Amino acid sequence: MAGNGVFAEIIDGEVYKYYCEGEWKKSASGKSVAIINPTTRKTQYKVQACTQEEVNKVMEIAKAAQKSWAKTPLWKRAELLHKAAAILKEHKAPIAECLVKEIAKPAKDAVTEVVRSGDLVSYTAEEGVRILGEGKFLVSDSFPGNERTKYCLTSKIPLGVILAIPPFNYPVNLAVSKIAPALIAGNSLVLKPPTQGAVAALHMVHCFHLAGFPKGLISCVTGKGSEIGDFLTMHPGVNCISFTGGDTGVAISKKAGMVPLQMELGGKDACIVLEDADLDLAAGNIVKGGFSYSGQRCTAVKVVLVMESVADILVEKVNAKVAKLTVGPPEDNCDITPVVSESSANFIEGLVMDAKEKDATFCQPYKREGNLIWPLLLDNVRPDMRIAWEEPFGPVLPVIRINSVEEGIHHCNASNFGLQGCVFTKDINKAILISDAMETGTVQINSAPARGPDHFPFQGIKDSGIGSQGITNSINMMTKVKTTVINLPTPSYTMG
DSSP, rough: OTTTTGGGGETTEEEOOEEETEOOOOOOTOOOOEEEEEETTTTEEEEOOOOOOHHHHHHHHHHHHHHHHTTTTTHHHHHHHHHHHHHHHHHHHHHHHHHHHOOOOHHHHHHHHHHHHHHHHHHHHHHHHHHHTEEEEEEEESSSOOSEEEEEEEEEEEEEHHHOOOOOOTHHHHHHHHHHHHTTOOEEEEEOOTTTTTTHHHHHHHHHHHHTTOTSSEEOOOOIIIIIIIIHOOOOOOOOOEESSSSSHHHHHHHHHSSSSEEEEOOOOOEEOOOOOOHHHHHHHHHHHHGGGOOOOOOOOOEEEHHHHHHHHHHHHHHHHTOOBBBBOOOOOOGGGOOOHHHHHHHHHHHHHHHTTTTTSSSSOEEEEETTTTTTTEESSSSSSGTTOOOSSEEEEEEEEESSSHHHHHHHHSSOOOOOOEEEEEEEHHHHHHHHHHHHSEESSSSSOOOOOOTEEEEOGGGEEEEEEEEHHHHHHHHHEEEEEOSSSSSOOOOO
């Protein structure tokens, strides 16, 4: 159970503590932040409302801890990460319970997220030992005009203090995707979890605590974004920011100053379906890609662009699968569960009403109870409708009928987003040409967009992000190159 057993020390009465200097602490503010259960719409948990003074203390401690951690052998860093991964998997049940109650993630998917996170941590430990254990050796006479009088040795060194800010929809997995690369690379880490998902994140952090990481190396501060959000992202003690979320990331990028940024800020992932596509395969992927976790995924299918000649058949097949989706509470492992908040549900409803006013075809009646919205496919959507461009982050999927491949590519590229896209066709040549033409970080051929496996590069262009994620890319991004040059008194060449 959450907050019990080995996790008993992370809670004080009804309020979960924050983590600093290897200890679980209560904030001096005496205040807390309520976490609303999306299903019941009542307060489920409370977390500390940390102060700016406490953030300063965390940063000071993180900086000191990082100096000694950077001197810790790579194999030892990896050993601790493997230990944390095992503990995380061992305690998957209470962490999954938090995900169910905080973000209404279906129970089976909640368990999967925790196990996947443990696997990610272990893979990162192994990958870090490999890529950080290698350097480069250069000689000077390969450049014109030089004799072999200089030997250049390069290696990767840590950046310092990494600020990690994951989103509500994967508060454990997208936290460890930042934590593990930071730690294996020799950095310290400060985690600011999302409010919805904070308690799951605190349980995850305790698994790292139980693994025996040095005090101060990992910190986790909770609180109101209005009070500590900007203070954290603009703090002079931060050497790198890894953020996953929405529009807030744009503001962060403008305020952060001269620190490396790794950002994934959402998408309007298009699915282009050609006349020769396997329509059963396309329909299955559209439903899975558009409606899993109620569409609350950055890589969800957000708009279907289908050739007019096969549109009727595809829509019929998609509707048949939508009709089989189960709707209800996450505890029952339903396919469609409540969206994360009332404000999210209201935003989705606004998109639906706009489409209704502009005569989109409703393939199902629109139905909402509280934060629970029934799955809805909107056919005959036009570019003048908000749903054609805006990211609903909910179980509503628009279908736009197109008359040419070029029309589909144009719509995809006209978006201010560029995270992922997908194309369904049996012609691999067409698929490659379309992939090259789509302005997105990734294009999936004959499959829905997806983040993963976690060692694959994951990146967006335009307003979808800065930099690239994936285990190897994250490790490299959280390091910098250090060069040492040996100068010889005379040229050195192979003897003989």
